[in-house]
Amino acid sequence: MGPASQRAALVQAAAAKPPPGPEPHLQPPVVEVLSAEKSFANGTRALAPIDLTVRAGEFLTLIGPSGCGKSTLLKLIANLYEPTDGRINWWRGDFRKVGQDGRRLAFVFQDPTLMPWARVATNVRLPLDLERVPKPQATPRVAAALEQVGLGHAARSFPRQLSGGMRMRVSIARALVTEPNLLLMDEPFGALDEFTRNKLDDDLVALSWERKLTTIFVTHSIYEAVFLSTRIVVMAANPGRVFREVVIDEPMPRGDDFRTSSRFADLCRELSAALTDASIASQGKGAKTPCAR
Template sequence: MQTNKKEMVAFRQMSKVFSNGTVALDQFDLTIGEGEFLTFLGPSGCGKSTALRMTAGLAEASSGEVKVFNKDPKETIRNTNDIAFVFQEPNLLPWRKVIDNVVLPLELRGTSKKEAKAEACRVLEMVGLKDYATSYPRELSGGMKMRVSIARALAAKPKLLLMDEPFAALDEMTRQSLQLELLEIWEKEKTTILFVTHNVFEAVYLSTRIAVMSAGPGRLSSVIDVNLPYPRHAISRTDQEFSAYVKKASDQLENSLDKRGIG
């Protein structure tokens, strides 16, 4: 499946136990190749966000290992700017204009003001916010704020983009619009994306592969290759093939719950 792709992220028999004894992830084993759009799909408490945080070096494995670019995540974060994280909330600085929020990671990197501004303008145009560069976050809708957050992440031209349910709080129309924009960006920028959701339709629409997870403790239940063509905007969410993948993912999710005695 992904054997011909350069390894970007690898979880090898990895377990994570929190200090209170909660087993967040147990014997988690998964490899993500370069250019993939892989989605973690599962119920609340199955370790989806924990896996993402460990990829970003924000938490350490209790056993086994996590590798990012064949290195410890903290080493990768310390020595490169190749990883960006988009959280559930945009987390914009309210006192900074849109463009000033977007250039922030470039400022921290020491990029010249001229180069940083040019790159910020590029990514703002990519997400459809070029005309809002001088606006403040309070003047934007929820969907626009999330676009700024994505633009800020893209400004650093990361090789790996981590996204933790970024569209969960948005209305369905805005959510679908941003899903389409994200795919267009992914195809253009060739960035590897790890995405977290509990929405089956979203997982199928976006992904090259879906990692279905179960909770109690968090485990990888199954992996689904989504062999739908890109660009996905040509695919109707009511098409028979799309619906078949939705059913398959839903069935796998239900099976993962059954295995832990739920439902």
């Protein structure tokens, strides 16, 4: 069965019967942001103190006006930045827990950042090479990751031979090859056309559900946020802070039936109103303060 058929089967199964399991609020926390804030040396106060808990299996999306600190918060969670104050827990411990079995983290950036001189399979194998995984063990994992994103046929291609959407699939496969439990994605589809973006959203929501990933996703798209998420955190700016939350209590995975439903339209209107309020709040509080992405 090909990737498209697998995704269609997953969507059909979810539509027939929602996946069993405990309520999201009963799942153990994967990430706990505890009064964490961030200021930079140039005087930018990127984030006011933020409290946020992300539980196992959630697909949580960060959305908000430009400059509200979405990417900054994601990089704090990735341990690429350190908080100026407060702290972050991963699996109820410090970052030393990350990398252990069942506690793996992967990050997908806005740009695929592929090595142009290397074939697709070599690009995907890079994290395993850095971990010194022997090639005989790494090769089947690379092949499996490429199959999961529908690029099993492109293993020997070079990035220049691929479309923008295919290059982003390679980037996702490179994250999946590490078998992550927590997947962080910073506007990975923002530069793609709407058709390609919808297709990758379909694949991502099916993959997240199938692999029981905990995912934190940054986007500017209302439609993408509603389609992908189990919970959306709306942020305001000046400084960046949590403004409102919107719960998307719909079965996973999702497909075009959800996109064309009245429920989807209602949730998009609700999120749009929340974003309008967040933008007004951003202008009304310290609007002259420098802000970060």
